[in-house]
Amino acid sequence: MRMGLFSKAVMLLTALASAPSAFAQPKELLIGALLPLTGPAAPIGIEERNGVQFAVDEVNAAGGAAGVPVRVIFDDSQGKPDQAVLSFNRMLDLHSVPVIITAYSSISLAIAPLATRREVLVVNPAAQTNKLEKASPFLINTIPLVNAEARVLARYAVDKIGKKAAIIYENAAAGIDGATDFRKYFEAVGGQIIAEEPVEFGQTNYRATLLKIAAAKPDFVYIAITQSQAAMADQIGQVANFPVGIGNTFSSPFFGFKSTEGWYQTGIQSGQLEPAKVSSFKEKLKVEEMGFFAREYYNATKIILKAAEALIASGRPVTGAALRDKIQEIKTFSSPVATITFEDNNASRPVEILQYRGDKRVLLEAVNPTR
């Protein structure tokens, strides 16, 4: 009889102890995604949306995050910081999302102070301006910033390509940062910048800029643009004696042109998913490939969901602060896309030096940059 009472008491206490977690479990986990779905940056924004949606669909198909269905709310930043601020407030006021996935440096920077004030986690999977490093304690970058790539590239360029460089950069946050960092690290290791030209975001006629740069006769030209690479490559083919080009992750579209044979770029290691998943992605979203941005946004979404799952499973509320702390507690996230380690809010990942040779991008070196 005593044992029976004791058992009942234990059961009651257990039930009481577990009650808060049962009540704390949300009916639905909401994730915000603030992406440029219209405007000049829409091609990238749509690819990013596909990556996020695919990750959420995958988790829901497997029963949700610790049994909780996940829903993603997309909003269009139009690639403009002012629109992004409006969208950010709309997501919080109407939907109270604990986390927002974002795109583009200027937008992430615009919403960073709001994220701090409202304690919402902002996850940046692709923007690389250095200012993002300390923009907000609620901003997590899942990709290394421009300075990491620039440091590796500058050292390689001085050692293997030449000491006189020219720079062509996009007159926007990513391009300006790319140019500033490359100049800083290149000059620090003995290089000299002999010409520098900005181009505008979305520009398609580069002829005058290319002619001016070629006339300066540098050993190579560092190019930091995020759009219209194919148009620039075509026009480079018409400029006699244009120097070899080098660039960072965003230079990938330069690959595959006769005029860019032998060029160099750094790249963040970003692997492909399993073939079956890639096929499923292409079929579901009716696209020809799972590109860099789709992979990175897929991976970033999975990181968020893994942290959310851990919180839900332990009965803790999914808030911005809790998600951030859980990501830092888990620390290392491994997937076919990348192994990402968070020492703080910024991901640490290897940087590769690649060269365009025929129909291949040949890996020359892989370096783990130190901050």
Add this chain to the structure above:
Amino acid sequence: MLYLQLFVDGVVSGCAIGLVSISFSYFYSVTGTFHVAHAGIYTLCGYVAWALVAAGAPFIAALMLAVLAGALSGYATQHVLYQRLADRQASPLVMMIASIGLLTVLQNIVAIVFSPNIVQFDMPWRVGHLDIAGVTLSHPQALIALVSIVIFVGLTVFSARTDLGKRIRAIASNAELAEITRLDPKRVFAYVLAISSAIVAVPAVLVGVDQAMQPYTSLIVLLTAVVAMIAGGIGSLPGAFGMSIVLAVIQSLSVALIPGRWSIAAVFGIFILFILLKPEGLFRRRFSRAL
């Protein structure tokens, strides 16, 4: 040699902008409507040709169909939008705001129906080039220069020599009198916008072939064309075409002397000077809209 190449590139760009400028000027001179949506029709025509080529159509056929698409959309714009607003006594400001709205709609339709991406024509000949005395000219650039001059001369002759051209000039001079004398300005306005839109399809396609296209960047082309129209004297087709070339050459050559980021500012700086010092433009004696 750098300066010569920049000069030639500027002349070619100026020819393309010149077609945008004369086509905008032609409609504006006749109707007084500040047709900002001209930039949207420019975009639409470029993407129509791109989609047709991607679907396997021969380039010439794609170009012709883009011209037809331009003409039809121009006619429809006048008939469905501007004429209805004019019938309700809409002010020029209201017409311009409606036009800006139409521009936004057209750009988004293009992005949704065709592609929001920066796209290029899949035609191997477009990356070929000519080397003439050390100056390089891509095949599309050569085509732009040639076709632009032919169209400019053609429009000038059409305006001066044909019955419809003369009728358009008469209406531009005095629309109320034209109404009384049964010249049917309403119908002619639609013809003029159809002609202007057909013309603007040509640089849209050829510049797209030469460089690349995206739905949201045609407004800067239109702004440069409008600057040329004002600097050349509103209503003067040779003025608009000539000033387009002058401005594009200045923009191109300025890159050699100043950082590229200032080249567009240089063009608009010239525009401000014109507005302050010679608002009637170089080739008109007084400020008016007449052809």
